[in-house]
Amino acid sequence: MRAVDVERGEAVFVPLTRSVRHLIDATIRTEVDDETVFAARALIERATELLAAQMIPGSFGVHPTTEGGTVAWGNVAIGIRNPVAPPLVIHQDADGSVHTDVDLGAACEGPPGHVHGGLCALILDHMLGATAHQPGNPAFTGTLTVRYVQPTRLGRVHAEARVDRHEGIKTFAVGHIADADGTITVEAHGVFIRPKKTSAGGG
């Protein structure tokens, strides 16, 4: 697997991915005539041909970086190269809690004018996982419970999550989504399983 250059990746692929997100929005909302749709489609297919000339097999996965880290640029929640991802930009506080603010547009729709409940679940799944995971001490999602308090309007939303408590190999995390007015619309709690370390692992 080829190590990726983060600086080049951000300079080249972030603008590409942003352009594809704009195209996704226009694809959903366009009202132009058939001939114009066909012309746009021809351009899209030519662009795909150019990009597909050389591709990573399968999926992006996790790539090492030239700086010694790793990136998951294809991730459907946070991937900066995945046009489907909002993408979530997750901020971690000193206490391990996480938060994000993200704009959810036409591509996130469920009920008219509102965010799909399942997309709220996706965001909360990722946020709760992000706070439950610790470097070198991964946690796997056991269960996620999502409670829909009221519909979430499309637009800017805030999501946050924190660890509530640990019990043996289990970590309990909680979180919520709030709309632009600060009203909580969706709540979640999750149970994460932290595999026991072997003594050979150094503690």
Place this chain on the structure above:
Amino acid sequence: MRAVDVERGEAVFVPLTRSVRHLIDATIRTEVDDETVFAARALIERATELLAAQMIPGSFGVHPTTEGGTVAWGNVAIGIRNPVAPPLVIHQDADGSVHTDVDLGAACEGPPGHVHGGLCALILDHMLGATAHQPGNPAFTGTLTVRYVQPTRLGRVHAEARVDRHEGIKTFAVGHIADADGTITVEAHGVFIRPKKTSAGGG
């Protein structure tokens, strides 16, 4: 709101949306040089300009059709005009249970080579909702609980859901996702609330 012609929509927009899905996949996986990425991006931006010349304000919502029905073509789970949607094609059996088979590719990735747990939650949220809702008698998701049994490999997956029981205004639905081998990887149960009908509503 303009009534949409379903036949025209399927003939014109399904191919466009399919082309954008291919572009999304190539955007994630491409390894071409910077100049080729820039050339592809220029084509994508030209396509977006063409499509954006006339657009539905906001989001697609639910449109009436010329045949007297309605369509939610922008829906992030089932929308045939939403390139983010897999899209789920949901089959309903005589007993009201629902099932779907869908290919989940690089754009659905969470853990390397596997479907994001949150995307499994999105699919199950929609499937459980689809079986809980009844024409003329809508149900709203109260809570959704998702249990991750094992990782779900990218590729073809099967999802199904059915109503387990009704208790007053509550409908309890259950469902699961299985991989290509038929192994259940994610289970879900949900509680849906059916608002009481007013007597003025005719029963």
